[in-house]
Amino acid sequence: MTAASSPDQAGGQPGAGLAAAGLTPGRPIVFRNATVLTMDDAHHVLHGGDVLITGDRITAIGPGLQVPEGTAEIDATGGILMPGMIDTHRHMWQTAMRGYGADWTLTQYFVWNYLQWGKSFRPQDIYAGNLLSAIEAIDAGVTTTVDWSHGLQTTDHADAAVDALEEVPGRFILAYGNIQQGPWEWSAAPEFRDFVNRRFSSGNDMLGFQMAFDIPGNPEFLERAAFEVARDLGAPVTTHAGVRGATGDDGIRLMYDNGFMTPSTVYVHAATLSADSYHRIAATGGSASVSTESEQNAGQGYPPTWRLREHGIPVSLSMDTSVWWSADLFSAMRATLSADRSREHLEAHNRDETVTHHYLRAEQVVDWATRGGAKALGLDSLTGSLEPGKKADVVLIKNDASPVMFPLLHPYGHVVFQAGRGDVHTVVVNGRVVKYGHRLVDTDLGRARQAIEQTVDYLQGELGPEAWNEGMHPDIPEARVLDNPYTYTYTDAEGPGPAS
Ligand SMILES: [Zn+2]
Numbered sequence: 001m002t003a004a005s006s007p008d009q010a011g012g013q014p015g016a017g018l019a020a021a022g023l024t025p026g027r028p029i030v031f032r033n034a035t036v037l038t039m040d041d042a043h044h045v046l047h048g049g050d051v052l053i054t055g056d057r058i059t060a061i062g063p064g065l066q067v068p069e070g071t072a073e074i075d076a077t078g079g080i081l082m083p084g085m086i087d088t089h090r091h092m093w094q095t096a097m098r099g100y101g102a103d104w105t106l107t108q109y110f111v112w113n114y115l116q117w118g119k120s121f122r123p124q125d126i127y128a129g130n131l132l133s134a135i136e137a138i139d140a141g142v143t144t145t146v147d148w149s150h151g152l153q154t155t156d157h158a159d160a161a162v163d164a165l166e167e168v169p170g171r172f173i174l175a176y177g178n179i180q181q182g183p184w185e186w187s188a189a190p191e192f193r194d195f196v197n198r199r200f201s202s203g204n205d206m207l208g209f210q211m212a213f214d215i216p217g218n219p220e221f222l223e224r225a226a227f228e229v230a231r232d233l234g235a236p237v238t239t240h241a242g243v244r245g246a247t248g249d250d251g252i253r254l255m256y257d258n259g260f261m262t263p264s265t266v267y268v269h270a271a272t273l274s275a276d277s278y279h280r281i282a283a284t285g286g287s288a289s290v291s292t293e294s295e296q297n298a299g300q301g302y303p304p305t306w307r308l309r310e311h312g313i314p315v316s317l318s319m320d321t322s323v324w325w326s327a328d329l330f331s332a333m334r335a336t337l338s339a340d341r342s343r344e345h346l347e348a349h350n351r352d353e354t355v356t357h358h359y360l361r362a363e364q365v366v367d368w369a370t371r372g373g374a375k376a377l378g379l380d381s382l383t384g385s386l387e388p389g390k391k392a393d394v395v396l397i398k399n400d401a402s403p404v405m406f407p408l409l410h411p412y413g414h415v416v417f418q419a420g421r422g423d424v425h426t427v428v429v430n431g432r433v434v435k436y437g438h439r440l441v442d443t444d445l446g447r448a449r450q451a452i453e454q455t456v457d458y459l460q461g462e463l464g465p466e467a468w469n470e471g472m473h474p475d476i477p478e479a480r481v482l483d484n485p486y487t488y489t490y491t492d493a494e495g496p497g498p499a500s
Pocket residue numbers: 089091148240268320
């Protein structure tokens with residue numbers, strides 16, 4: 001057995017730390033002495049536990065494991081070992097414009113992307129955004145991401161999206177969409193079928209496929225044709241549902257009446273729906289992808305977990321887009337737990353009551369960020385928990401240089417409220433170490449940076465300086481400061497006193 005060296009000793013080159021640690025491909029790996037959040041059915045937590053990975057699978061979990069000769073060892077003392085996190089809805093292409101829309105509302109986002117500039121994105125721009133986003137995901141311990149890819153104006157764009165996803169060693173699902181056409185149009189194109197046949201083979205659990213489109217609720221229900229294509233392809237549908245001003249109960253009713261609500265359907269946001277629509281989602285076995293930072297900032301509706309749990313609707317978490325906010329699931333868990341409790345208090349206060357015991361626990365949001373995502377995507381037999389036989393998608397949260405990593409008393413609470421993406425020490429996807437000692441392994445960030453720079457240069461040129469600036473800095477509405485009946489005047493050297 002070879003003991004892993006500390007990151008400081010591991011050298012400056014990406015991958016150098018891996019070799020120094022003996023973490024060469026094909027060798028079994030054992031994490032030693034971790035607080036292990038298994039996220040299995042019983043949510044077993046092991047203190048001082050080991051996890052053994054052989055090939056692409058987890059093969060044993062327990063204290064003081066006997067391991068095969070030649071197993072490489074990672075000292076996880078003081079750290080938390082958990083399943084790789086799962087983001088069920090992210091517009092990865094928009095990462096090329098990271099942070100640009102920090103001050104947007106949903107209306108400004110729609111105008112910029114859907115009406116004005118989204119169509120400017122070329123295949124290489126989709127590629128650049130996806131590449132950076134995919135790298136960012138594995139760096140943050142997000143081992144599975146749904147690329148809600150609604151900028152695919154042509155199949156050249158789609159090929160570019162998949163090219164990027166295939167270059168990064170994470171688990172991805174391309175959710176194909178195109179906001180520049182109706183789904184009944186793009187899904188009927190022969191080249192779309194050809195693309196699906198070319199790029200997606202059955203049995204590849206590193207790259208999955210879904211169809212992504214919205215149902216605004218037009219009674220003609222032209223989306224029927226796209227649902228039929230999805231059914232024909234065996235592809236789950238993911239749809240922004242319950243988005244104030246865009247989609248609502250009419251869309252849900254059309255889907256329900258026409259038999260297109262299935263257990264594999266993912267309802268993104270699901271924030272402004274009637275009780276009747278929530279009942280229909282629950283009865284048909286679908287799940288909601290909650291993007292709390294998005295709902296809080298953009299205005300789709302209040303983050304709905306407080307209502308979803310009343311209806312027994314399964315929840316997964318997502319970050320939506322880093323054109324506005326962050327893209328790691330630590331932020332998603334924190335925001336979601338805070339929003340749910342905030343609403344619980346507010347509702348109680350409106351009844352002149354006090355909440356003395358929180359209903360939603362940190363443990364539950366860690367479940368939503370891991371197992372909940374796996375269930376939503378039909379990947380529960382492969383990933384989402386640390387159990388022998390499952391694929392080895394594993395995250396070690398450990399940071400010996402951080403004053404925030406001890407004491408480690410409540411591990412779920414620690415993940416949700418204390419840790420952050422900078423504390424992600426090691427990430428394993430499908431048995432392969434993709435991050436070690438806080439550094440990405442064999443990842444050419446320079447190439448991603450270059451691709452992004454070219455896209456930003458190009459888009460700046462397309463928009464021109466004025467539109468670029470206006471897009472980033474929308475007008476601030478006039479705010480009125482209330483008249484104050486009190487005045488306070490400094491009367492003399494002795495200090496302030498009421499005005500005479
Ligand atoms: Zn979205």
